[in-house]
Amino acid sequence: MDLTHRFTVPVGVDETWAHFNDIASVAECFPGAQVTSADGDSFAGSVKVKLGPIALVYNGTGTFVEKDENLHRFVVDAKGKDKRGNGTAGAKVTLTMASNAAAGTDVEVVTDLAITGKPAQFGRGVMQDVSDKLLGQFVACLEERLGGEAPAVPPADTEEAVTSEAAAVAELDATSEAPAAEVPPPAPAAAPPAAAPPPAAAPPPRKNDDALDLGAAVLPILAKTYWKQAVVALVVIVVLLVILF
Amino acid sequence: MIPTRFDYVAPTSVEDALSALAEAGDDAKIMAGGQSLLPVLRMRLNAPELVIDLGKIESLRGVRDDGDAIVIGAMTTHHEVLHDPLVNEHALLVARAVHDLADAQIRHRGTFGGALAHADPAGDLGAPVAALGADFVIAGSGGTRTVSADDFFVDIFETAIGEDEILTEVRIPKHTGWGAHYEKFVRIAHQWSIVGVAAAVKSDGSTISDARIGLTNMGSTPIRARGVEAGLAGAEATESGVQAACDRATEGTNPPSDLNGNADYRRHLAGVLTRRAVLKAAHV
Secondary structure, eight states: OEEEEEEEESSOHHHHHHHHHOHHHHHTTSTTEEEEEEETTEEEEEEEEEETTEEEEEEEEEEEEEEETTTTEEEEEEEEEETTSSOEEEEEEEEEEEEOTTSOEEEEEEEEEEEEOOBOOOSSOOHHHHHHHHHHHHHHHHHHHHHOSSOOOOTTOHHHHHHHHHHHHHHOBOOOSSGGGGSOOOOTTTHHHHHOOOGGGOOOOOOOTTSOOOHHHHHHHBTTTTHHHHHHHHHHHHHHHHHHO | OOOOOOEEEOOSSHHHHHHHHHHHGGGEEEESSOTTHHHHHHTTSOOOSEEEEOTTOGGGOSEEEETTEEEEETTOBHHHHHTOHHHHHHOHHHHHHHHTSSOHHHHHHOBHHHHHHHTOTTOSSHHHHHHTTOEEEEEETTEEEEEEHHHHEEETTEESOOTTOEEEEEEEEOOTTOEEEEEEEOSSTTSOOSEEEEEEEEESSSBEEEEEEEEESSSSSOEEOHHHHHHHTTOBSSHHHHHHHHGGGGTTOOOOOBTTBOHHHHHHHHHHHHHHHHHHHTTO
8 A cells, every 4th residue: 555645845946965874863853763883875773662551663674776866865664573573564665855935845755565463452543643743743754854954853852842843733744545534634713622631730750761662562453453544643653654654 | 352561550549650650651551440541451552561450549429519519529420420319419411421321331441530630531430520620639749730621621532631640530510400311322322423512501400591512423522612612591491492602613623534423424413412411401
């Protein structure tokens, strides 16, 4: 199955291209992600995933099978496996960048995905929420970095992080050929009540740097019961893994 | 499947549980009734070094009267809540929702606080508790703090409870004499709500003077349908009388799409189920 996600970053295509080729730098935008090795066109890393009662560590590897600097396009083969062997994901990801009218860069990610994993029972297919949230965070961070001036938001600063995340989600244009992905992106108005409690009532910061990435955990779990949603979300996760590794 | 190896402690006080939690940190997992955690462990979706079982802490069990509120201990089982006279008298909506929650086995093992801390958006307790304006009492090493329902539910599976904290009790303002109904829409009786509506209504049988409405699975957290509540104040307790207010059930919602139904379907359900819940709560 092919799935497509699009987002925009506010810098020129050459700079974006250069940035995306710096694997370690992009990986820093994904909380909990670590690049353990990068060797030529191959790389390996891990992502720690936490979502409610679930906590998993995914190890993954990827290879750039095609890199075309003129067309600003690269293709990556990626494989991920849960550390305890609960599920695997494989994806071929094609990422294309193009200049847009506003002197920014439109990035399109097409993912051809294959997954295996265990089914589990949760209240619903949470994939859309999770993938929106993840991609939103990731893009917000990328935009900041590519924007250059703004200092990176400290991951521990919940309120700031949430704000930028909400903004990013609003801008996010994630489309997909899968029916499950036809949910509109969360409206900015809908996000704050849940995400940004009033400062007075805010609990002490508790989202540590590696506790924010919720997505990959859910994917293998719901793969059988909610396979469409799982596919959508897993794509996003794998896309992210691939992008940042 | 068999869980990975873990250590297990069953402290008898909240203080002991907190210090065990502080010591183990990220490697520990709190267990209440275990109805969500154990499947996760068995599927090896989590592998904590230590499981801290709250089941032996007597102070966390039971329901008590506290003036203008009732207080439900976090480790009170669903079954106990369902049959508790204080709950049925002052927070009937909670009893109605628990009645439809999962199956009898789970209601005997699962706990009120455990389900709320789990914060599954399709769980049946969030909506009634949010609708009645409950407060959550959370204990940490620095003492206890109280969080309102609006602030307690942060996101899907995510609450205001910190990594080093434990939910100890839930305070529910008394709604004595209010009619109540929980309208749950599912394909299979004991399953998770596709959409659920919790309605508490104060009425004289013909006119509604006040209402509290909560929605299950219409967003990443339970949602308080304040638009419906406002519209119902003073409304006639008839199908046509409540229609306009119930049409506002989708305000501020962001329902998911999954194999049970897409977001539009859920929005439609929310309006229909709200009308049914309100009318049943008003005894029409």
